[in-house]
Amino acid sequence: MFAIMQVETDERREFRRKMRAKCEFVCKFCQRRFTKSYNLMIHERSHKDDVTFTCEICGKTFKRQDNLKQHRCGWRESGWNP
Amino acid sequence: MVLTKDKAASVAATDEPAKKKSKFSEEEDNSDLESLQSALLGQCLCPIPESVIRRPFQGLKILRHEDAQGYCATTIANWSRDRTLLFVSAVQLLCEESIKQNSRGLVCSKISDICEALVRNRYGLVEYLIELSAHSDRFVSFASGRALSSFFIASRSHVDPRWLERLAENSLSTTHPQKMSFSLDVMKRITEWKDSEEHPLDERDHLPPASCHLLSVSDAELDSSQIKCLCVKALEAKWPAIVEKFDRLLATTPTRDDSTVVTFLGLWEAIISVKANLSIVDTKPFYVHLANFVALLSSRISPIVWKHMLDLFNEVLCYGSTLALQDMLAEEPCSLAHLIVRSVKDWRLLEAIPFRGGSGKFGGGSGDGDKPLLKKAVLLVLKSVAVTVKETRCESSSDSSSSVSSEGEDADDDMAVIERSIREVLRQLDSCVKTLLPFHPETPLAQWVVQLFSDQDDALVEGMVCCLDVTIGLSHRENASQDLKKVLSPAVSLAQFLRTVSYGDDVLLDLLVSNETCFLLYLLRVLKYMRKNWPEFVSACSNELGDIMGVFSRLRLAIERLIARSLFPYNISPVLRLLEKCEQLYDGANP
Numbered sequence: 097m098f099a100i101m102q103v104e105t106d107e108r109r110e111f112r113r114k115m116r117a118k119c120e121f122v123c124k125f126c127q128r129r130f131t132k133s134y135n136l137m138i139h140e141r142s143h144k145d146d147v148t149f150t151c152e153i154c155g156k157t158f159k160r161q162d163n164l165k166q167h168r169c170g171w172r173e174s175g176w177n178p
Numbered sequence: 179m180v181l182t183k184d185k186a187a188s189v190a191a192t193d194e195p196a197k198k199k200s201k202f203s204e205e206e207d208n209s210d211l212e213s214l215q216s217a218l219l220g221q222c223l224c225p226i227p228e229s230v231i232r233r234p235f236q237g238l239k240i241l242r243h244e245d246a247q248g249y250c251a252t253t254i255a256n257w258s259r260d261r262t263l264l265f266v267s268a269v270q271l272l273c274e275e276s277i278k279q280n281s282r283g284l285v286c287s288k289i290s291d292i293c294e295a296l297v298r299n300r301y302g303l304v305e306y307l308i309e310l311s312a313h314s315d316r317f318v319s320f321a322s323g324r325a326l327s328s329f330f331i332a333s334r335s336h337v338d339p340r341w342l343e344r345l346a347e348n349s350l351s352t353t354h355p356q357k358m359s360f361s362l363d364v365m366k367r368i369t370e371w372k373d374s375e376e377h378p379l380d381e382r383d384h385l386p387p388a389s390c391h392l393l394s395v396s397d398a399e400l401d402s403s404q405i406k407c408l409c410v411k412a413l414e415a416k417w418p419a420i421v422e423k424f425d426r427l428l429a430t431t432p433t434r435d436d437s438t439v440v441t442f443l444g445l446w447e448a449i450i451s452v453k454a455n456l457s458i459v460d461t462k463p464f465y466v467h468l469a470n471f472v473a474l475l476s477s478r479i480s481p482i483v484w485k486h487m488l489d490l491f492n493e494v495l496c497y498g499s500t501l502a503l504q505d506m507l508a509e510e511p512c513s514l515a516h517l518i519v520r521s522v523k524d525w526r527l528l529e530a531i532p533f534r535g536g537s538g539k540f541g542g543g544s545g546d547g548d549k550p551l552l553k554k555a556v557l558l559v560l561k562s563v564a565v566t567v568k569e570t571r572c573e574s575s576s577d578s579s580s581s582v583s584s585e586g587e588d589a590d591d592d593m594a595v596i597e598r599s600i601r602e603v604l605r606q607l608d609s610c611v612k613t614l615l616p617f618h619p620e621t622p623l624a625q626w627v628v629q630l631f632s633d634q635d636d637a638l639v640e641g642m643v644c645c646l647d648v649t650i651g652l653s654h655r656e657n658a659s660q661d662l663k664k665v666l667s668p669a670v671s672l673a674q675f676l677r678t679v680s681y682g683d684d685v686l687l688d689l690l691v692s693n694e695t696c697f698l699l700y701l702l703r704v705l706k707y708m709r710k711n712w713p714e715f716v717s718a719c720s721n722e723l724g725d726i727m728g729v730f731s732r733l734r735l736a737i738e739r740l741i742a743r744s745l746f747p748y749n750i751s752p753v754l755r756l757l758e759k760c761e762q763l764y765d766g767a768n769p
Contacts, residue, residue: 131504139500143452
């Protein structure tokens with residue numbers, strides 16, 4: 097009576113199995129499957145503790161820009177003036 | 179938290195009778211632990227004699243006695259609470275210093291030696307720390323849990339799986355109620371451990387002294403994935419019993435011990451979380467009992483437990499990070515989404531939210547209400563709706579590509595039924611939010627979602643992705659409902675979002691570069707939607723179109739500048755191409 101509450105029938109299981117076989121891109125962190133490489137790239141970003149902002153003086157990387165700014169202040173305090 | 183000498187003493191001073199304290203202070207010499215702690219804070223143990231480093235670990239003896247409540251409690255023989263606290267804090271400090279130095283690739287040789295001895299369990303440290311879970315002093319029990327989880331992380335590949343099995347067994351022990359919370363908390367800390375960067379404030383004085391004898395270590399020892407995996411494996415066998423225990427506890431009595439329930443739900447969420455980087459195969463057994471817990475969401479449950487349950491369900495429906503990107507959704511999140519949709523539609527789940535902590539509809543009572551709780555509930559409903567639509571659409575598009583037209587019509591019928599249900603769920607959601615918060619009755623859902631989540635970017639962006647995907651999912655039907663399109667209008671959401679960030683392209687760039695929200699996915703989809711439905715989008719934006727396209731134009735230039743300097747951290751070309759196409763459409767309409 098209620099279409100949302102679908103019962104897991106043999107056909108549905110078979111359908112899921114077939115779909116699984118189509119997937120080509122597997123996440124290296126959790127082994128979930130994706131059919132497009134760009135979608136996998138977007139998904140894998142959420143697994144990472146991204147280090148994306150790089151200090152131009154020492155090469156150290158940071159996930160957040162405000163942390164990099166704070167780090168740069170340390171260089172300035174120590175007398176470094178690039 | 180690491181308790182240093184002063185902190186431990188002040189904690190002791192607040193709780194322990196003066197008489198008891200003086201008895202131990204005459205006999206006890208804590209100089210070994212004090213010098214160990216101060217050397218660890220200096221990040222080098224080289225100046226400390228080997229005998230002093232090892233003395234506290236030798237000859238430990240656990241005593242058992244019955245406490246005031248009749249439970250079997252433990253203490254370390256001949257040690258005061260101060261010395262025990264100093265000891266477990268020194269263990270935690272030692273392990274965390276070892277982890278930190280290992281991640282930098284250079285470790286003080288004496289720190290390495292003592293950690294090696296502890297990991298080989300030469301002094302039986304693991305057993306002692308687990309025994310201390312039943313210490314009569316809850317500070318000692320807490321600090322032991324912190325020390326034990328740090329010890330496991332520091333041990334990494336050398337962990338004996340039997341230790342973790344013992345810890346999992348400890349969580350079902352009935353000899354002391356503290357044991358369960360202790361074990362669950364240790365497992366939680368291990369599961370959610372991140373091998374991440376240091377805080378920038380820690381880095382300035384992070385080098386050990388020049389006299390330190392440093393050893394270099396290889397990258398292979400840095401990763402915590404193996405210990406996480408062992409931890410989840412050890413827990414798996416006990417999980418059904420643990421879940422049943424909490425299910426019974428929550429179903430039969432008004433919750434007396436919320437903190438243990440919260441720890442349990444936190445552990446469950448940590449295991450399911452995408453951020454834990456655990457294999458979906460390893461975590462599958464932890465999806466089995468979710469439906470029972472949806473049924474527990476009622477006014478009998480305290481707001482804090484409600485929040486943690488909603489966090490758990492929101493984690494299962496990892497829409498923005500995972501489900502929105504897959505063509506074939508796993509069975510478990512789909513079942514949970516169906517159950518939530520049905521609970522809202524047929525069993526008035528939203529009316530049971532303890533918004534004001536009293537009794538009756540939405541928690542009755544008075545006051546401002548619990549907005550964070552409401553936000554979690556709203557996000558859960560939006561995700562459940564999006565998952566339900568996506569699943570139906572994926573299955574029908576797959577059916578229609580390989581079958582005769584009548585099956586395509588069946589799929590359209592399915593979507594029509596789904597659409598009716600979704601309309602009712604969103605109607606109830608809209609009515610709930612407008613009853614509890616001062617939104618104008620005419621504000622469409624697409625707008626209030628952005629206003630509601632404006633102080634929490636991850637939920638905001640995920641909520642917008644859900645609304646957008648539901649619109650796209652339902653618009654494929656020939657007779658798609660126009661009222662839902664209006665309620666969920668992507669143009670209204672986008673305009674409200676850009677107003678919220680004051681049309682700042684730098685904010686958009688930060689969101690794109692960071693991985694803390696699913697903004698990349700949102701931008702990609704909203705730009706695709708704009709390109710495909712340009713005339714409709716233009717008319718929905720009316721006089722704000724110029725401002726919106728101005729932000730996008732500045733964003734494109736900023737991205738191009740970063741790409742030119744090879745500073746964009748990933749391939750952003752698909753977004754760039756879509757930005758260019760939308761600009762062309764805009765320029766074509768406004769030459």
